[in-house]
Amino acid sequence: MTAPYPIRRLGWALAALVSMPAAAAPSIPLSSGTPATFALQGNSFTTSYYLDVPANLAQGTQLRLQLSGTGTADADVFVRYGTPFADRSLHGANADFDLFRRYAHYAAISGTSTESLVVRASSRQPLRPGRWHIAVVNLSPPSTQLSLTATLQSAPADGGIQLEFPTATSGTCSGAPWNDSTPATPTGGNPGTTLGQQRRNAMQRAAELLAAQIKTPAPIRIRACWRDLEASATRAVLAQAGPTNLTLHEVDEPAPWLPNRYSWYAIAAASRLAGTSACGVVGGACTQPDIVATFNSRIGASDVLGGRTFDYGYTPAGTGTNFDFISITMHEIAHGLGFLGLVNIEAADGPLGARFSGEGATGYSGTGYNDVYGENAAILNANAGTWKPFLDAGTSDAERAAALVSGNGLRWWGPAAVGSPLNNLAAQPPPFNLPMLYAPCSGSPCAPQGGSTLSHLVQAGDLMNASYQVPGPRTLGLAKPMLDAVGWSDANAPAPVFTQPMSSWWFDRNHSGHGLDLQLARRDANLGDVYNVIFYTFDATGRPEIYTSTGNLVDGVFVGGRDQNGNGMQRVRYDAATRTSVLDGSVGGDLIIDFNAAASAPACRSVAHAAPQLGVMSWRVGTSRGQWCIEPLVTPDSHPTPDLSGQWYGGNDSGWGIGTQMVRRGGAAPFSTNLIYYPADASGTLRWAAADFESYAAGATTSVYSVTGYCRTCTPVTTTFTAIGSLSLTLTEPTVGGQPTGVNRASFSLTFPGSGYTFSRTNAPVTLLTLPAGGQ
């Protein structure tokens, strides 16, 4: 472990050049199945443990991690494959909870000290030979005795489905019918001799039948309730179910175990993918089930549906007027597992086809996220013989609304289901072989039929068919490969590939004038490459200001390193006495940029997908926050040779710098655009200004302009430019770091409007702070 690194002594963003080990070498190997017991101080962590998974793993092997503690402590466990956790930030601050979440491939973070995690070959970061690093965090004040066990299980037990039959009424959930002592005659193989027994037996049988068709390391918890639901002589809800919660991965709330980013998953599927329980995924107490299934306690009453009731027999009745409890239960539970589309299907709740945001009166306000079920749906154009994804960025709410009442135009394109022998349309030529989802038209003009769209099949005999069938199915049928696509697959997963962002200036089309100067500063195969980021932006009055952030790229996510004040993005001031910059403690921020699958993020939905890369930038300045979609301004392949792009600084003459982007032009000198970061007043307020060389040659001089714009959360206005001085650059070699040798020099004289203060240098030696050519 190293001593904290004093940011006060840094030049601007100089931290990136300082090779500072930020991870203690993991020192304690775990032996499979052997517990390690240790005391962990309150509010402390350890990254000492690891497990080496050997080569030649047997198919089906899983890694199970178990942590158990004493008392009421809250201890969490994090797992990362390959490279270690950082235990300090680049600024020397000890790792905090957030940093473990950023590095973790898996996490179990319930509010207790009993955690369990399973990694399998089908997990997003699949189990494979190599080193699996483990971090344990004690979030409670007192010291806690903990036991940590990592076990490679070649024949893992399945978690199955756990049913919770309430014994009392809680809220709208009544458990009394499960204990109804009314005598009953055993029926269809159900040996129960009371109504309550038969009900529980049938529910248990439905759960067992489903559990035999899906595998999950952590038990799926289902709360089974009775309640008075809608009921009349001619119409009644028999049962209803759904996931208790949905979850997703997005830049501010990472869940890297989910294959699709920015997409809702049912909590049971998300827990399975995370290899832990629902509370392990989202924190808190472990009291909530994954699914609630509610049955109508009015069914069987003489004034409801002519007295028809449930048939609790194990064997599906071929005929009869009663309702097959087991197939209805299996069907409803399958919805709870994630067989559920989430776009709006009720005109009264908002625009038809709108994505679910989880906000507002009905959950459809603002910009919603995709859902993983809907991402597998397709819109078929039968006339053209083409199809498009239902939730593609280029598919509008109106197109989805039309598909919902198209009859045969709503399809499923998930390859496993399309290619399944259970697909009744498999013999059709593509795209007419895409399984059909239920999209009836009711009324004129067409409207979705009372909610029955999207989440059901049109395939006779299938459990998830939109209409009840006799005899009631006992298998998932085509729903199995469909469920596989929403988180229930056992297929081996490929190792994930993460995006390496290009060194460039990055901008958001919706915030013209603001941007990031993002440059690779140092390769780090251990903790992630180090990037220097300068956020050039405007303050509340539209004046230019800058923030800096130095951080690691962790699995394609830039994580601004936090300082001792807890800030991952800093503002610094120029100190003329020491000719360096010092931390401005009056305001702090954070910067996280996720470069993976950003096109799926709501923030990027409106961005032209011609961009070579995209990133979702989550920033905080003080208490102000935002999420922007950013893309590179200049791609590395358009740079000239030699490439003199990057962040230049003056060595010991620190506290100011120049960001340069050069663009190759055929048969002519390159275009060079520059940002100058400089103190604009006697108190050292750092601002930025812009200067372009239409045709750059060493020693060329050009005008420098200060830019006036609009604050980060203000309505955009046209930026204006004011000439504030001149810049002369003599850049000849992409030298890096250390003290500049003098082969590269800069001269400038800048007077910020109204400041009466001029900052200047004459032939100041400069060198690159960042890797030339973007480290390519």
Next chain:
Amino acid sequence: MSPFLRAARHLPGLITWLAMPVAAFAVQPEQLPLGGAGAPAKTIAPLAVPPPQLAGTIAVIDADGQVALQCREVPNLEARATFLERAERRRLQEQENVQ
């Protein structure tokens, strides 16, 4: 009684020592205080939001007395308070953004 146990009888500390679990001798992990100003907090965790709709099976008896069972999605009305809370949090953040 073996000489060893006789000796041990007079040395209860030795028995205790021998009976200690192997793990007690294991290398203790290096540990550091959590960073972050003030008490550590689980400031980021995956979202957990209830779904906007559930799925239900509805029985309908038509004019001819035939029973049709239809599988339908039904609004999850109990979740709406959560959606409103989330909208309010966003509103407060936007208010914070303009101050």
